[in-house]
Amino acid sequence: MTAPAEDRPRRPSLFLERRTYRRRRLMDAARLLPLLGLLLWCIPLLWPSGPEGVTSSGALTYIFCVWLGLILVAFGLALRLRSEDVDKLPEARK
Amino acid sequence: MTTLNTLVAVCLGYVLFLFVVAFMAERSALRGNGRWLRSPVVYTLSLSIYCTAWTFYGAVGSAARTGFEYLTIYLGPSLVMIGWWWVLRKLVRIGRSQRITSVADLISSRYGKSNLLAIGVTILAVVGTTPYIALQLQSVTLSFQVFGTPAPAADALHDYTALWVAVGLAVFTVIFGTRNLDANERHHGVVMAIAVEAVVKLTALLAVGVFVVWGLSGGVTQTLARIDASPLGHWQMEGGRWAGITLLSAAAFLCLPRMFQVLVVESDDETHLRTASWAFPLYLMLMSLFVVPIAVVGLDLMPAGSNPDLFVLTVPLSQGQEGLALLSFLGGFSSATSMVIVAAIALSTMVSNHIVMPIWLRFTGGGASVSGDVRHVVLVSRRLSIAGVVGLGYVYYAVSGGGTALATIGLVSFAGLAQVLPAMLGGIFWRGATRVGAFAGLTAGFGIWLYTLFLPSFGSGMILPDALMQNGLFGLGWLRPYALFGIEGMDPVLHTLFWSMAFNLGAFFLASLVSFPSPLERLQGAQFVNIFQHSGAASSWSGGVVQSEDLMIMAQRILGAREAQALFAREAERQGHPGALPETSPDFLEALERELAGSVGAATAHAMVGQIVGGMSVSVEDLMAVADETAQMMEYSSRLEAQSAELSRTARQLREANAKLTRLSVQKDAFLSQISHELRTPMTSIRAFSEILRDGTALGPEDQAKYATIIQDEAIRLTRLLDDLLDLSVLENGQVSLNLRQGLLCDVLDRAEAAALAYTDGPRLQINRDRKAETLVLNTDLDRLSQVFINLISNADKYCDAAQPELDIRVVQTAESLVIDFIDNGSGVSVEARDVIFEKFARVSDGQAGGAGLGLAISRQIVTRLGGAITYLTGQKGAAFRVIVPQGMALAAQ
Secondary structure (H helix, E strand, C coil): CCCHHHHCCCCCCCCCCHHHHHHHHHHHHHHHHHHHHHHHHHHHHHCCCCCCCCEHHHHHHHHHHHHHHHHHHHHHHHHHHHHCCHHHCCHHHC | CCCHHHHHHHHHHHHHHHHHHHHHHHHHHHHCCCHHHHCHHHHHHHHHHHCCHHHHHHHHHHHHHHCCHHHHHHHHHHHHHHCCCCCHHHHHHHHHHCCCCCHHHHHHHHCCCCHHHHHHHHHHHHHHHHHHHHHHHHHHHHHHHHHCCCHHHHHHHHHHHHHHHHHHHHHHHHHHHCCCCCCCCCCHHHHHHHHHHHHHHHHHHHHHHHHHHHHHCCCHHHHHHHHHHCCCCECCCCHHHHHHHHHHHHHHHHHCHHHHHHHHHCCCCCHHHHHHHHHHHHHHHHHHHCHHHHHHHHHHHCCCCCCHHHHHHHHHHHCCCHHHHHHHHHHHHHHHHHHHHHHHHHHHHHHHHHHHHHHHHHHHHHHHHCHHHHHHHHHHHHHHHHHHHHHHHHHHHHHHCCCCCHHHHHHHHHHHHHHHHHHHHHHHHCCCCCHHHHHHHHHHHHHHHHHHHHCHHHCCCCCCCHHHHHHCHHHCCCEECCEECCCCCCCHHHHHHHHHHHHHHHHHHHHHHHCCCCHHHHHHHHHHHCHHHHCCCCHHHHCHHHHHHHHHHHHHHHHCHHHHHHHHHHHHHHCCCCCCCCCCCHHHHHHHHHHHHHHHCHHHHHHHHHHHHHCCCCCHHHHHHHHHHHHHHHHHHHHHHHHHHHHHHHHHHHHHHHHHHHHHHHHHHHHHHHHHHHHHHHHHHHHHHHHHHHHCCCCCHHHHHHHHHHHHHHHHHHHHHHHHHHHHHHHHCCCCCCCCEEEEHHHHHHHHHHHHCCCCCCCCCEEEECCCCCCEEEEECHHHHHHHHHHHHHHHHHHCCCCCCEEEEEEEECCCEEEEEEEECCCCCCHHHHCCCCCCCCCCCCCCCCCCCCHHHHHHHHHHHCCCEEEECCCCCCCEEEEEEEHHHEEECC
16 A cells, blocks of 8 residues: 555566565564474473483573573564564565 | 551552553543553563463472473463464454454454354353462462461451452452443553553562572572572473473463453554564563572472462561562562453453343344443443453352462463464464364363363362262263373373364364355455455554555545545644644544545445555455445446436437427428418409409400309319318318228229329320239228329329339239339439328428328328328339228229
């Protein structure tokens, strides 16, 4: 609606502009991030249990570091996605 | 020691403070300057109702009992928030464009607005949430007891605290949760109060954590060492529970009615989700950061057997930090109250919309057509529902006695509500999901959850008898609640999660595959799954000017540039800023919509304005109304077309009639002058010669005879003319009597030929006849018929302009009639004259003084009397007349 190109229908081009391409890859990253988080948080399943296993402090440090990392990456992505003004473009052409 | 009275006073003060916050927020939202109310931070903080008293107190308890399992409750939601691009973004968009009011509404709306599904989900939500509310009441009561005096007074206090807390929460929720009946179901006051409470509980937990780490343990390193040295020193985790509960909490985060309320329903702006995607995991991380240190220190300091669920309170208390303990108490209080308030609002919306209102409408019949009436009823039913939901929680608490460990009830509730997940995700990602499938999945999952987890959670022998728990339903071992299909030794929650989800998903997919959705269902399915193609971009909500411009462009297209500009200028002036584009206020939109409706119909206008303003997708009703209007317009236009065709036909006929009348009028005038001339000429000569005879004494007899002959001839001419007129008049009035006789056609023609050509000088006209064909016996008025023939032959004699005039008389006998054609070789009658030659006084040419133009008129009258017809034949070389005599009057000669 706000994009003037919407007024006339036209065939979607095969390749996207560089900016649009970058934006799409950012969205892919946003989609993949939770899967990465799930993977990293499943690693404790591989740790051996019991007294000879990983210490609690180590486990806590690992889990919270992953957490913090995910938050930082999500923050970065949110910032980039905001500045790219994703929602100004209709989804169909993304 | 903090006395109970102080505690009560602090609580009341805190609640009063929340009242003020909620009230102020409502006020500024009403006045329209509540922009800060809709900031992403407030949205993120409002999500914190996920952290209830269960997580506030119970996380530490869980950590003290089972180590790191408490983390899973936070990891699941963190993943969901970080993965907002997958599900939450879509849910929020759907929620806004479809005006979803609750999780039951979402499911019902997706599956063809099925009320049955809505009721099912509502019941599931009420059953699943009631223990959770009881849990909050229990935690508040427990925390009171920590401060309260021990032993004797405790029991009475125990009951009363829970009751008063329940009543207070119900009142607060009723006041701010049902203050206004917004179409969007947004409650600014409540959201603001929750945001404040979120800050309080985070501060409280962080404060206790900081106190424990730096105050009691002496720093991070020492704390870590202390953790390693404690009973929780090493990583101990059952893999299944770690993964299972992470997934369960992720599912519950999406499906819990209260989470859906703050995530989707109260969401003002999709972009807030972007901030919350990292800010809420951060909040959760901070909430869980100090849980293990507090648990470890609690286990260290507190006497054996003390309740680890209350370490957050008891650890500071044992160290004499009453202020800190009070803050921590307020944190727990906040967690409990915010959860109960939002859960009550969410559940009451569901109960009132999907259960109370349908029943009320059914019982009152059509009486609900007045809108104000319904609003009032909705409000009352909401309020009653809130009271009912909180009351149910209290009853559950009072009945169950609140003995179970906090965390267990929480997981039971999670597992129940997670049953909605397949229908929800299937609904927004898979167009093939059907109502039958959703219903089958929900029923299967809910049933298994009830049987294997919820009912047993009351304790063996409470609801399900011991024998059933031991031996299974009907004594079938494979139906034991904790060991379905004979698989023993699983953790009950995981056991339920596995089997209920397996059957839920299986039933959902299978039933969806074999059933066929209704049209509305398919439409809704397409709208939900392809929500981003159907709705406008979210940013168009905030940018008022952009909308105004878009509206302007659209309005210009429909109303015309000048009218649209005038309308916009008028509206801008009314809003108080002339010269600019008007704000897209509801008033303005309504006015615009009305204007547009005048041009394109109400439904279309609504859809057009809606698409530009809200990114609201067009509802089925809108589409149907558009279709109706279009159909009506098409029908109307086709009716108009038919009418206009008929009108043009009539107009053509009228034009022809008018032209004919005009010609007739001209002819009548001509005839009048002709007839007066015709009458006057003989009269003049009669008068002149009679005067000569009277006065002329010197006239010889020869002259006298000559003049008398002239007078007589003229008199005969006059008589003939008058005879003709009289004849016509008689024929026209139907007073003629026919003299039927039998005779041969050739004789009639012979007589007519002789008579017609008698007065001419020699047979100038040559007549071609076929005497053989003419040998037919007629039974008719032969004199009249011969009069017609005489007229036709003498006409040909008079008017045929060929050098060698000829007249063909052709006789054809058909099955029904006898056809006699008279065709000469002249130039014929002109096209425009053909219409009128049979009219009275019609004379084709003025040049030749013949009859008075009565011959053909008389002929037509005669033939009509005889039952036949006389027409002018087109397509012949010269003038051609066809006389048709009915066959009954013509007999072949024997």
